[in-house]
Amino acid sequence: MTSTTPDAAGDDQPRLPAGRKAQLAAYVAEVEQVTVAALSAKFNVSADTIRRDLDQLDADGLVVRTHGGAVSPTAMRAVEQKLDIRLQLQTSAKEKIGALAATLIENGSVVMINAGTTTLALARHLGDHRELTIATNNLRIPAEISDRACRDLYLFGGAVRLRGQATVGPVSFQLGAGNTELDLRCDVAVVSVGAVSADGGFSTSNLAEAAMMGEMISRATRVVILADSTKFDRTLFAQVAELGRADFLVTDAAPPVELAAALEKAGVRVILPGDEVGSLPRIH
Structure with missing residues (x-):
């Protein structure tokens, strides 16, 4: 069972649990743009954990990783208007x-x-x-x-x-x-x-x-x-x-x-x- 409590610095991070993955992706889609600090507070995990989570979500195409946070793919497409x-x-x-x-x-x-x-x-x-x-x-x-x-x-x-x-x-x-x-x-x-x-x-x-x-x-x-x-x-x-x-x-x-x-x-x-x-x- 994977813990969702803040991880110690330098600990190996297990693969992002499916439950939190879905919740994170859904939340970014809802707010469109969010910082690592805000996600850390909302999901009660460390900033390092959130960064690794976002990296995984970005690799899966569910969010777009930015400096200091993430945006939803929908919001990014809106920026790319003609x-x-x-x-x-x-x-x-x-x-x-x-x-x-x-x-x-x-x-x-x-x-x-x-x-x-x-x-x-x-x-x-x-x-x-x-x-x-x-x-x-x-x-x-x-x-x-x-x-x-x-x-x-x-x-x-x-x-x-x-x-x-x-x-x-x-x-x-x-x-x-x-x-x-x-x-x-x-x-x-x-x-x-x-x-x-x-x-x-x-x-x-x-x-x-x-x-x-x-x-x-x-x-x-x-x-x-x-x-x-x-x-x-x-x-x-x-x-x-x-x-x-x-x-x-x-x-x-x-x-x-x-x-x-x-x-x-x-x-x-x-x-x-x-x-x-x-x-x-x-x-x-």
């Missing part, structure tokens, strides 16, 4: 964020921009800029951005994710028949993320996209993260970066107290509607 559907969500917030983020970009900058509906809003607000060099995996940006704003516009290659209208692959270009890979650097990476939390940092629902976003960040002098307030205190499947990798978070409402404190500690400046445009730093 771009045309997501374009209709939080439209006012995204336009405010896009307009604010545009004020941070200096004329003549080299900018990397990832896929997403909020970065499309940014592209629409770059119309008064000039001499920008933009590299992106967002297939919609060429149609959204003013041709007067760009000196050069590059699309990263790779597999096309039709739902997100984006390419997924390396952040690189090759030169000539020798396939010499160019060393790419940019003044600023503007990255739209699916979740922001004190513990999980910046995250998204797709592993390949997370890797691509992380590579954009690694090649940038400055990093601007875009996220509306519905993304706060959430953690999705794949971490993009820790909070401290960003210089700015542009959003539509002040983060909750704990997250605000974590951002401040990490050195991230939060940019909100109502901030004096003239006082905002310009990135170049």
Whole structure:
């Protein structure tokens, strides 16, 4: 008979009992997203036991394991909605964020921009800029951005994710028949993320996209993260970066107290509607 009392650290964990397995899976499906700490308290087992349980459930396809917890497969599918559907969500917030983020970009900058509906809003607000060099995996940006704003516009290659209208692959270009890979650097990476939390940092629902976003960040002098307030205190499947990798978070409402404190500690400046445009730093 398997005990459900808290296990001692380092003890071997027996296979997840069928009863608790069903209860855990049902509970995650009900609440859609939950932390290890909350599950530990609810099921009266240690956090280590819950982590191992979730690993098993993830392997069985019953939950999606995230940093610090789990989400239900149904909730994850909802996140993976088609771009045309997501374009209709939080439209006012995204336009405010896009307009604010545009004020941070200096004329003549080299900018990397990832896929997403909020970065499309940014592209629409770059119309008064000039001499920008933009590299992106967002297939919609060429149609959204003013041709007067760009000196050069590059699309990263790779597999096309039709739902997100984006390419997924390396952040690189090759030169000539020798396939010499160019060393790419940019003044600023503007990255739209699916979740922001004190513990999980910046995250998204797709592993390949997370890797691509992380590579954009690694090649940038400055990093601007875009996220509306519905993304706060959430953690999705794949971490993009820790909070401290960003210089700015542009959003539509002040983060909750704990997250605000974590951002401040990490050195991230939060940019909100109502901030004096003239006082905002310009990135170049």
